[in-house]
Amino acid sequence: MAIITLVKPLSQPKELPVQQNFDLRSTPVLKSLCAAIIILTIALYIIFW
Secondary structure, three states, rough: HHHHHHHHOOOOOOOOOOOOOOOOOHHHHHHHHHHHHHHHHHHHHHHHH
């Protein structure tokens, strides 16, 4: 990409679209599931080390 930019740069930069209605809040179920995965990973490391 850097070579293409050096050889033939754009006349004006492209503007990327922005999602204004995107919700980034996490749910309690998701937090619990993530905690369970982390605990399971630690347990498997302890068992199979």
